[in-house]
Amino acid sequence: xxxxxxxxxxxxxxxxxxxxxxxxxxxxxxxxxxxxxxxxxxxxxxxxxxxxxxxxxxxxxxxxxxxxxxxxxxxxxxxxxxxxxxxxxxxxxxxxxxxxxxxxxxxxxxxxxxxxxxxxxxxxxxxxxxxxxxxxxxxxxxxxxxxxxxxxxxxxxxxxxxxxxxxxxxxxxxxxxxxxxxxxxxxxxxxxxxxxxxxxxxxxxxxxxxxxxxxxxxxxxxxxxxxxxxxxxxxxxxxxxxxxxxxxxxxxxxxxxxxxxxxxxxxxxxxxxxxxxxxxxxxxxxxxxxxxxxxxxxxxxxxxxxxxxxxxxxxxxxxxxxxxxxxxxxxxxxxxxxxxxxxxxxxxxxxxxxxxxxxxxxxxxxxxxxxxxxxxxxxxxxxxxxxxxxxxxxxxxxxxxxxxxxxxxxxxxxxxxxxxxx
Amino acid sequence: xxxxxxxxxxxxxxxxxxxxxxxxxxxxxxxxxxxxxxxxxxxxxxxxxxxxxxxxxxxxxxxxxxxxxxxxxxxxxxxxxxxxxxxxxxxxxxxxxxxxxxxxxxxxxxxxxxxxxxxxxxxxxxxxxxxxxxxxxxxxxxxxxxxxxxxxxxxxxxxxxxxxxxxxxxxxxxxxxxxxxxxxxxxxxxxxxxxxxxxxxxxxxxxxxxxxxxxxxxxxxxxxxxxxxxxxxxxxxxxxxxxxxxxxxxxxxxxxxxxxxxxxxxxxxxxxxxxxxxxxxxxxxxxxxxxxxxxxxxxxxxxxxxxxxxxxxxxxxxxxxxxxxxxxxxxxxxxxxxxxxxxxxxxxxxxxxxxxxxxxxxxxxxxxxxxxxxxxxxxxxxxxxxxxxxxxxxxxxxxxxxxxxxxxxxxxxxxxxxxxxxxxxxxxxxxxxxxxxxxxxxxxxxxxxxxxx
Numbered sequence: 001x002x003x004x005x006x007x008x009x010x011x012x013x014x015x016x017x018x019x020x021x022x023x024x025x026x027x028x029x030x031x032x033x034x035x036x037x038x039x040x041x042x043x044x045x046x047x048x049x050x051x052x053x054x055x056x057x058x059x060x061x062x063x064x065x066x067x068x069x070x071x072x073x074x075x076x077x078x079x080x081x082x083x084x085x086x087x088x089x090x091x092x093x094x095x096x097x098x099x100x101x102x103x104x105x106x107x108x109x110x111x112x113x114x115x116x117x118x119x120x121x122x123x124x125x126x127x128x129x130x131x132x133x134x135x136x137x138x139x140x141x142x143x144x145x146x147x148x149x150x151x152x153x154x155x156x157x158x159x160x161x162x163x164x165x166x167x168x169x170x171x172x173x174x175x176x177x178x179x180x181x182x183x184x185x186x187x188x189x190x191x192x193x194x195x196x197x198x199x200x201x202x203x204x205x206x207x208x209x210x211x212x213x214x215x216x217x218x219x220x221x222x223x224x225x226x227x228x229x230x231x232x233x234x235x236x237x238x239x240x241x242x243x244x245x246x247x248x249x250x251x252x253x254x255x256x257x258x259x260x261x262x263x264x265x266x267x268x269x270x271x272x273x274x275x276x277x278x279x280x281x282x283x284x285x286x287x288x289x290x291x292x293x294x295x296x297x298x299x300x301x302x303x304x305x306x307x308x309x310x311x312x313x314x315x316x317x318x319x320x321x322x323x324x325x326x327x328x329x330x331x332x333x334x335x336x337x338x339x340x341x342x343x344x345x346x347x348x349x350x351x352x353x354x355x356x357x358x359x360x361x362x363x364x365x366x367x368x369x370x371x372x373x374x375x376x377x378x379x380x381x382x383x384x385x386x387x388x389x390x391x392x393x394x395x396x397x398x399x400x401x402x403x404x405x406x407x408x409x410x411x412x413x414x415x416x417x418x419x420x421x422x
Numbered sequence: 423x424x425x426x427x428x429x430x431x432x433x434x435x436x437x438x439x440x441x442x443x444x445x446x447x448x449x450x451x452x453x454x455x456x457x458x459x460x461x462x463x464x465x466x467x468x469x470x471x472x473x474x475x476x477x478x479x480x481x482x483x484x485x486x487x488x489x490x491x492x493x494x495x496x497x498x499x500x501x502x503x504x505x506x507x508x509x510x511x512x513x514x515x516x517x518x519x520x521x522x523x524x525x526x527x528x529x530x531x532x533x534x535x536x537x538x539x540x541x542x543x544x545x546x547x548x549x550x551x552x553x554x555x556x557x558x559x560x561x562x563x564x565x566x567x568x569x570x571x572x573x574x575x576x577x578x579x580x581x582x583x584x585x586x587x588x589x590x591x592x593x594x595x596x597x598x599x600x601x602x603x604x605x606x607x608x609x610x611x612x613x614x615x616x617x618x619x620x621x622x623x624x625x626x627x628x629x630x631x632x633x634x635x636x637x638x639x640x641x642x643x644x645x646x647x648x649x650x651x652x653x654x655x656x657x658x659x660x661x662x663x664x665x666x667x668x669x670x671x672x673x674x675x676x677x678x679x680x681x682x683x684x685x686x687x688x689x690x691x692x693x694x695x696x697x698x699x700x701x702x703x704x705x706x707x708x709x710x711x712x713x714x715x716x717x718x719x720x721x722x723x724x725x726x727x728x729x730x731x732x733x734x735x736x737x738x739x740x741x742x743x744x745x746x747x748x749x750x751x752x753x754x755x756x757x758x759x760x761x762x763x764x765x766x767x768x769x770x771x772x773x774x775x776x777x778x779x780x781x782x783x784x785x786x787x788x789x790x791x792x793x794x795x796x797x798x799x800x801x802x803x804x805x806x807x808x809x810x811x812x813x814x815x816x817x818x819x820x821x822x823x824x825x826x827x828x829x830x831x832x833x834x835x836x837x838x839x840x841x842x843x844x845x846x847x848x849x850x851x852x853x854x855x856x857x858x859x860x861x862x863x864x865x866x867x868x869x870x871x872x873x874x875x
Contacts, residue, residue, distance in 0.1 A: 121747045201753045255495040279864045296856070299556070299776035302529040310861035330738050337786060343838035389823055392786035392837040393795070395751075414746035415792075 022403050023047045025060045026382060029069030032389070034076055034358050034373035035353070044074055048378035054374050062346065072397065073388050075354070076373050077125025077381035079361035082245075082272050082292050082325035083332050085115040086129050086144060086155070093132030094139060098176050098184060099197045100232035101164060103139035105131055109152035115329045120146045120407040122333040123383030123396040126157065126362075126371055130272075131165040133247040134175040136184065137326070138165035140233060141245060143365055145381070145401050160366055163269055164237050166194065167247035168257060170303050191256065198264045201234030208235070243267040243366070249303035250334035251276035256289045270364045272325065277306050278311025281318035290321040290364035291295045294331075295341045313346040323361045336389040336396075350390055454586065454824070455594035456486025457848035462497050463827065466506030470819040471513055471803045481511060484823040486848035491819060502850070506829055509842060512799070513819050514566025514826035515782070515834060516806040519687075519713065519767050520735050521775035522560060522568045523585060523595070534775075535573035536580065539622070540637055542603055542675035544572040544580030550592035556775055558855035559588040563779035564834060564841045566826040567597070567807070567816050571604050574689055577630055578637060579604040581675065582687070584810050587827065588846035597824070598812050602685040602711065603676065603825050605634060605702075607695035631698045638706050641676035643647035648677070683711040683762040685811070687733070693717040703730065711809055715739045715769055719753055722760040730756060733810045734801075735767035737784035748791055754784070754801065755792030782834050789835055824848075 024046045031054060043058040044051060060066060082093050084386035091108035094100045109129075119127070126145055131138035141163045143154040168190055177185025184190040207225040214222055236242045244266045246257050253273055261268040270292040271277060277284055277291045284291060298307025315322055324339055326332035335357045340354045364370025371379050380403040387394035399407035410416060461483040468479035468491060480637045482490040482498070497503060524546050526532035533549035550570070560568070563567065566587055572580030582601040588595060589595035610625055624630050647664045678684035686708045689698035696717060703710035712718070715736040725732060734757060736750045766784045768777065785798040793801075807817025815824050828834075829843035844851040 115740060118740055118747045145645060176692055278861075279867070281868050282875075296780070297560075297777070299525070299528070304857075305528040308857045308860045308864075311864070313863050314861070318868060318872065333740075334783075334787065337783065337837055340836070340838040344840055348786055386790075390838060392782075392835060393789040395790040412747055414749045414752050 005249060014240045022407075023064040024380070024400065024403055025058070025062070025064050025066045026069045026074050026384060026400075027060070027066050029072040029074040029384065030388075031149065031374060032073060032075040032351075032354060034355060035375060036373075038351075042074070043069075044374060046381060046382070046393070046400070046403040049380050049404075051374060051376055051378050051380050053376060056314065062323065067384075067398070069384055073385040073394075074374070075123070075383050075385065075389055076358050076371065076378075077401065078123045078335050078357045078384050079144075079365070079367075079372060080119070080124055080127045080326050080332050080335060080357075081270060081290075081323055081361040081364050082327045083119075083127045083129050083329070084132070084327070085119055085127065085329050085332060086110060086113050086146070088113070092130075093134045095134045096131075098172055098182075098193050099137045099230065100131075100135050100139060101137050101237075102229035103131065103196075104142070105129060105139055106142040106152070106156055106162075109142065109144065109155060111148070111150060111152055111155065115332075116146050116148055117407065117412070119329070120148070120399045121396055121409075121412065123336065123385065123389070123399055124332060124403045125381040125383070125399060126367070127332070128163065128245075128365060130245070133165070133167040133171040135165075136167060136172045136190050137197055137234070138167060138417075140164050140242060143367070146399075147401055147404075148406055150320070157365075159369065160370075161221075161241065161243050161267075163243045163245040163365075164233065165245055165247070166257070168248050168253045169247070171247065187253070190258075194260065197230075198234060198238070198266075201231050201238055204228060204231040205235045205238055237266055240267050242266070243269045245270040245272055247272045249273055249275045250306075251279040254280050255283055258283060258289065262287075270323065273304075273327070275298075275307040277320070278308060278314040279306070281311075281315040281320050284315070285319040288321075290323050290360065292323040292325045292361075292364060293316055294327070295324060295338050296345070309341065309345040312342050313348060316346070316348050316352065321360050321363050322356050323364050324356045325361075329369055336385075336394070337392050339390050340390045353390065427633045436496070447587070453591075453593035454486075454597060455589040455847050455849065456824075457483075457850075458485060459848060460484050460498055460501040461504060461825075461845065461848065461850065462495065462501050462830070463504045463506050463511055464495070465508060466511040466829065467508065468511045468819060469513075469799070471800055472818045472820060474752070478508075479511075481819060481827065483827070483845065483848045486825055488819060488821050488823050488825050488827075490821060504829075504843065504850075507664065510830045511819070512564070512828050512834060513803045513823075513829055514561075514828050514844070514846065515564050515802045516567045516810070516812075516817055517560075517565050517767070517778045517781045518567075518569045518765060518806050518810065519574075519735070520568045520570050520778045521546075521573075522556045522587070522778060523552070523554045523570050523592070525554055525556050525571075525775050526551075535575040538576055539609075540578045540633070540672060541572070541580050542578045542637075542673075542679075543671040544570045545583070545600075546570045546581065547583045547592065547596065547599055550583070550585070550595065551797060552589055552591060554596060555856045556588050556778065559776070559857060560778045561844055561846065561851055562841060562853050562855055562858075563599065564828045564844065565778055565781060566828065566844065566846045569601060569806075569810050571687075574604060574606055575609060577606055577609045577624075577633055578676075579606060584812050586816070586824065586846050588849050588851060597815055598810065600678065600684055601810055601812075602687045603679045604687050604689065606689040606701070607631070607634075607699050608689070608691045627694055627698065631702065633700060635705075637673075637676060638680055638702070641673050641680045644670065644673040644707075645677045647682060659812060663826070678708060679708060682707060682709050685711050687711045687713055689713040691715055693720060696721055700724070700730070709749050713767070716750065719749075719756055722757055722762055726761045729763070731763040731765075731805075733767050733806075733809065734784075735765045737766065737787050738768050751787050751791040752787035754798070758793055758797045758801075763805055763808060765801050765809055782837060786835050788839055795833065795835055802834065 031039040088110040296309040359372035384398040468476040524533040584598035804817040807813040832839040
């Protein structure tokens, strides 16, 4: 019996090792490492799902599958820290109450969403897929790898703090004040709703801390306080077990939110959209919060009117961690083209612009030690491009996550052998 | 600002053209804001779009028009000389289906999508605001001509106007009025979105098609009434029957459509709506233009044979789950190969007009997926000019055309390329917009705050 168990265990390990990773060598391409320069004729070796080696003279061990990348560009997988793909439709905005921290987006993960493949085909390997912006306090976002044909649980990036979604400005005003005749109707109302919720969470946390303290001290006949799932999530944010991503447009809101997070001890990682971010670039840099937005969207509503693609240089000079997000299933497919637009409007070096879709979003997700650049020990998440990713006529040819090929142009394109466009 | 050449052309126009129609044209073209200055661009890589690239050429602009193109042009007296420094000179880009000029002021609403199901009488010209902030933002990124529509949410939406993005009053911007009538073959949205009127007819695609047929039938009858009424020698009973005549501006707007004078743009979203549009074009012998965002390749051969042009807005549309991921990326290459006249658009009307400057995006994606760069540039310049019927005025660098000239540091297909200089109707345009002003203001403010610390 015992013997049989050991055999099964060994078989399971063997099988899972095979499914989960594949040893690959991407040979002879231009390697854009992001952190360690460009290697013109380089090879990247991935073993057990991790980058094992990279450089000009890499010995490829026997049994490793070699992919010829001559003339191609090899870069770390692109990261989009604001999207809504891979969620079942209709499950993005819990629009029933302005405060819904109890909802977790991981419970809406939908691996059958075909936008996972269309996004992968743009070289994207990791995304933070988010609650919508109707609520002042929305749900908890989930950071995932774009693995296809796996269970939702296997997509989720583990061992990192997930981020709670907050939202300011016109959206909560519209969804509640204007459409439901309910607070918030104004920005002052939004400020109150957010403050009230976190003050309540502080009180809740104090009750539970007191209870835990007494329990630890061995007090008998203790009655635990009531569990409240809304408060549980906010308590996690107060305890820094969750971080915060806030939907903002206007500069005054950005400053307000930075101060609010300081007041409540919240770890603010990213300001999403952040259309006015350039106006308060120095304040954002000092607060250590990432800009997470579009390059050139503007004017589609009143609070977006001051969007300015030239603002990237102001933020860059001030030292803001700039992250290019899509917030669009369409544009999420070509973040590298959006990155090229940064060069159109700003004098920022190319290698710094490439960071805005790789290492910088990894930072905003606190994953900079695991993804976002080609470094030994990092996840084997790679995108292979036909031409340089900042050449707008390039396309992605292969996307690899943890050593496994999830997108292959030769297999997925309409132009594959036998493919038809009619 | 007078332009006699255009008047001569109008004089030669078909006499049957409605008098009012002709008067509008005279009025429009007489007012185009042409510069009287003489400008010579030299030392440029001239890309005329039609014809060969001139690697080190010059382009002379006089009276707002292109006067000469070549390698050896002498500088006439009192000419502004622009040294292109070897950079590329292209015709201004032409964008279709925009709302530029009618986007309104922030917070005060726009002038797109009038309420109603059938609103062919709506003319965006009546709302063109030369101070619209999208004008500056769009033109300094190289788009010099746009077609502005009245909207897309209704089944029959209204007219379109073609503007050059320069001028202090609307009349100075217009290069063509009554360019087209806009039909939406899938506009069930006006029932389900916007002011909700559940139960309103029509809620199905066959319902929409039937309603369009009904309107076109009425317009044909209306056109007949006008014709009989105006036939002075006619003493028939029919004349007496049509005598008590009440004008109907909606039907009046459809008369040039059923007469085949004014193009009809059919907005489609899938195979069914494309087929319905083609059926109506055939039945009523319309001058049809298809606006498509999916499934167009199935009809490519038919469109090429019937010479029906396509506004292809699907490059940035995500395909259906059952389609290959890149079918829409690849579509422009196939349209080009099959000889369909097409131009690009990005999906999104109305407020999305703030993103018209992004028109090179679908072009760049299409080049990545098989379209030649030359064809991509044509699909941003001469092709849309042809589709809008303004290729006699804009869309290429040719002697006699309006001087809409843009100096790029690289090709417009590269999204990193910068626009260095923009000339519209011979006027050198200031490279400023609400966004450059915000940049200048906040660069200073942020720097001052940082220096204080």
